[in-house]
Amino acid sequence: MSKIVTAGETLVKYKGNYDWGALYQLAINWLLGRRYRVEEKRYKDKMTDAAGSEVEVQLRGKRKETPFIRKLMEVDFHLWGHKEVKGILNGKETMYTGGRISIHITAKVEIDWQNIFVGSKWKEVMGDFYFWVRKKEFELTVIDDHEYEALRLELEIKKFLKMETDTHAY
Secondary structure, eight states, rough: OOOOEEEEEEEEEEEEOOHHHHHHHHHHHHHHTOEEEEEEEEEEEEEEETTTTEEEEEEEEEEOSSSSEEEEEEEEEEEEEEEEEEEEETTTEEEEEEEEEEEEEEEEESSTTTTTOSSSSSHHHHHHHHHHHHHHHIIIIIIHHHHHHHHHHHHHHHHTTOOOOEEEEE
């Protein structure tokens, strides 16, 4: 049975004007550029009031590292007051979106994703032993690296929204 370990989580909150189509495309291109298989698990758009609609989008990316390890990246967008407006954004006349947005990025690592150690009690014990022996290596090379990937995506989104600062902790 596969085991999923959360490597890291990050959250970006923004209120103002932004280009929703370009932000969505940025997340998809970032995942595809790093060899993730991307699927849109959910797209929910409901009209709440005259101020705009509420939109929820869930993107899921999967990447096979080894026959034993697979990396998962989840990007969840939640928009409030979503309304397309034509105007000037960043010095160009374009269609842009105003309102609030929350972007939740979660990096996970799935261990034994092909269920190699499933089928008998002996295989399960061997799988637990294999993970126990290589746990420190997985933490240092795979899990830690995947957490930094999530932070890189957060940084790219903040650059796009013009929220970046002079320094970054990572």
